[in-house]
Amino acid sequence: MIKLFVYGTLLGDYLVASLLGMVTKRTPAILKGFCKQGLNIYESEGDQVEGDIIEITIEQLDILDAYEGSSYTLCKVRPEVDGKIVKCVAYRIL
Secondary structure (H helix, E strand, O other): OEEEEEOOHHHOHHHHHHHHOOOOOEEEEEEEEEEEEOOEEEEEEEEEEEEEEEEEOHHHHHHHHHHHOOOEEEEEEOOEEOOEEOOEEEEEEO
């Protein structure tokens, strides 16, 4: 399973369910050292972005890749859940 940190349009249960054909389990998380501007996140010391972590299969990731389009790239991030760091990926415009 792939852990994906979502912070924008993919926060919506309805959108993700319509794309994947199922409701995903979500865990609230905080990505420290980043800020959200528009539809993207940027490294920014002292800031944080609230979002969720969803666990998906590689096939589901392919579906979300198609939705996000070629403007977004998957990057490794380390959000916190209850004070513990979780290794994830997130979509970012680079």
